[in-house]
Amino acid sequence: MDSQSSKRRSQAAEREKLAFALRVAGMTYAQIAERLGVTTAGAYKMVKRVLERTRKETDEAADELRRLEVERLDALLLTLWKSATSGNLGAVDRVLRVMERRARLLGLDAPTRQDITSGGETLKVVLGWGDDHADT
Numbered sequence: 001m002d003s004q005s006s007k008r009r010s011q012a013a014e015r016e017k018l019a020f021a022l023r024v025a026g027m028t029y030a031q032i033a034e035r036l037g038v039t040t041a042g043a044y045k046m047v048k049r050v051l052e053r054t055r056k057e058t059d060e061a062a063d064e065l066r067r068l069e070v071e072r073l074d075a076l077l078l079t080l081w082k083s084a085t086s087g088n089l090g091a092v093d094r095v096l097r098v099m100e101r102r103a104r105l106l107g108l109d110a111p112t113r114q115d116i117t118s119g120g121e122t123l124k125v126v127l128g129w130g131d132d133h134a135d136t
Helices: 002-024 029-036 040-085 089-106
Strands: none
Touching: 002 029, 002 040, 029 040, 040 089
16 A cells, blocks of 8 residues: 555656646646646646745755855864964954855845935936947
């Protein structure tokens, strides 16, 4: 019985992969549904499940890569720390660069706020070069 349910899950996963491939190829959900003998909602759900699994796998891979990169930065920091805390200004600069990279990687820094207003003035939008640059 267990092998039967395992076989059904495997077949369902293969059908979902096919539904996804058909969607990537440009088929509508209605066309996928007709091709696979399911409802349009069923075709949508099949594609959605593949996308969710792919997103989860991608997120997990990115988390692993981020963890590895943090370990590398920590190792670099460890080798530089004694020299930096002893007053070597070059090592201090390198420590700060490693720390900045680590903070960016982990999202520790607050976002930089940018003022994109015009200070209350009316903005003039220039769409072309104008007459002065007609030949350029």
